[in-house]
Amino acid sequence: SVRAQSDWKKQWEATVQAAKKDGEVVIYGPHNPAYQQIWAIFQKSYPDIKFSFVPGKGADHAQRIVSERRAGKYLADLLMGGSWSFAVLAPGTLEPLKPLLVLPEVTDPSGWLDGKLYFADTSNAALIISGEIGTRRGSYNTKLVDPKEIQSWWDLLQPRWKGRLGSFDPRVAGGGGETFMFFYYTPSLGQKFITRFLTETDLLLTRDLQQGTDWLAHGKIHFYIGSGQPIMKAKKQGLPVDLMPHPLKEGDIMGGGSCCMAVMNRAPHPNATKLFINWVLSREGQSAWQKYTEVNSLRMDIPKSDLMADDVPQKGVNYFMLNSAKYNEPAGRKDLHKIVDEALKTAEKAKG
Numbered sequence: 001s002v003r004a005q006s007d008w009k010k011q012w013e014a015t016v017q018a019a020k021k022d023g024e025v026v027i028y029g030p031h032n033p034a035y036q037q038i039w040a041i042f043q044k045s046y047p048d049i050k051f052s053f054v055p056g057k058g059a060d061h062a063q064r065i066v067s068e069r070r071a072g073k074y075l076a077d078l079l080m081g082g083s084w085s086f087a088v089l090a091p092g093t094l095e096p097l098k099p100l101l102v103l104p105e106v107t108d109p110s111g112w113l114d115g116k117l118y119f120a121d122t123s124n125a126a127l128i129i130s131g132e133i134g135t136r137r138g139s140y141n142t143k144l145v146d147p148k149e150i151q152s153w154w155d156l157l158q159p160r161w162k163g164r165l166g167s168f169d170p171r172v173a174g175g176g177g178e179t180f181m182f183f184y185y186t187p188s189l190g191q192k193f194i195t196r197f198l199t200e201t202d203l204l205l206t207r208d209l210q211q212g213t214d215w216l217a218h219g220k221i222h223f224y225i226g227s228g229q230p231i232m233k234a235k236k237q238g239l240p241v242d243l244m245p246h247p248l249k250e251g252d253i254m255g256g257g258s259c260c261m262a263v264m265n266r267a268p269h270p271n272a273t274k275l276f277i278n279w280v281l282s283r284e285g286q287s288a289w290q291k292y293t294e295v296n297s298l299r300m301d302i303p304k305s306d307l308m309a310d311d312v313p314q315k316g317v318n319y320f321m322l323n324s325a326k327y328n329e330p331a332g333r334k335d336l337h338k339i340v341d342e343a344l345k346t347a348e349k350a351k352g
Contacts, residue, residue, distance in 0.1 A: 012278075015274050015275050016275060019048075019049055019274070019275035019276075020046075020048045020049065021271065022273075023049060023050060023272070024050040024052060024272060025051060025077050025272040025275075025276045026052045026054070026076050027054065027077065028054045028064070028079050028080065029053060029079070029080035029258070030057075030081060030258040031055045031056065031057075032258065032293070034292040035292070037288070039053060041284070042276065042285070049272050058082050058084070058258070059084075059085060061079060061081060061085065062079070062085050065079065065089065066088065066090075074264070075268065077268060078264065079094075079264060080258055080260065081260060082259060082260065083120035083259060084328075086126040086260065094126060094262045094264060095125060095265045097124060097125055097127050097262070100263060100273075100277055101277070101278060103281075103282055106278055110301075111283075111300065111301040112299060113131075113313065114319075118298065120323045120325055125262045127262065128298060128321065128324065129298060130257070130289065130290070130297050131254035132255065132256040132296060133253070133254050133311060134244070135227075135229075135243060137243065137244045137253065138244050139216060139223070139224050140222060140223050140224070140241070140242065140244065141217070141221075142240045143219070143240045144219055144240075145222050145223060147242075147244055150248065151248060152249040153193060153249075154189075154193065157196055161223065162201055162202055163201075163202040165224075166212050166220075166224045167204075167212070167224065167226060168207070168212055168226035168227065169206065169207045170336070171337045178255060180225075180336060181336060182251070183197075184332065184335070185327060186251060186320065189250055194339050195342075197343075198346075199343050199346050199347045199350065205344075206226075209226070210230060212226040212230075213230040213239075216234075217239040231243055251317060251319065251320055252319055252320070253320045253322055255322030256295070261277070281299070283299070286299040286302055287303070290302065295311075296311050296313060
């Protein structure tokens, strides 16, 4: 309606004026130099607002915010990082995000993946902005496997794969655990698949990030579940390994990296922060974000031509949003570890 339009325009103009008075926005975020290029575009549009960016590791930033606040200092307006960066903050440290959104192109959910905004925390403050796909669907030895033969995770239970599969230990953070979380939460896989996968295939487990990639490259195993980075590095060095080229029938995992951004409560520059968050989520902001970080933005109504075709989400694929709050519940992880432990004991007994 005309009235709604004039309402948001009035609110936006007031925000811009108040933001100029604030004069600054302070972000604690990742080291990646790509972000500097995004902030530069914001500065062109809003030269009156000074941009202060403090680079560092997510976990360090979070600890820093905790100690600053203990000392009664409120210095950061925004925190950026991986979904786990926000887990250590006390409830109420972050400001719920939706009430800060003004621009219709940002508040309209139809522009976003699955028609909604995804959050990494239960208070809907840490917004998931981007997500890479394809890096956690398993990798294979290109000389020994035709990837077309694997269309579903259940295909790996066929007898011919026995003794030819490997995985990073799903009970150890940072390797293959994410893929097992996907198994755990996906109804067509679940406990039944995990148990059979661990008891019937003679699966080789490693706790060394490089070892799985070496096993795969040397043909000791034919298929491997683990972090995509070492695989891509080995592929660049000319080793016969690659990530699966297609999502499997049960869906694909979306996650990764410095995906998320949240506004701090008691932010020192609340109006400049509100302006910035609306800009960064706008089409202009997200086009820049995607271009310079080279990671798919969850904003789906912007061109995806700057991404490799494999990195663009496809219609009809079920995406498991790894970073979302409901999959980061400690109870789920604990239950998964119990299922894995029991299955591995069973497998040992059978061997013994």
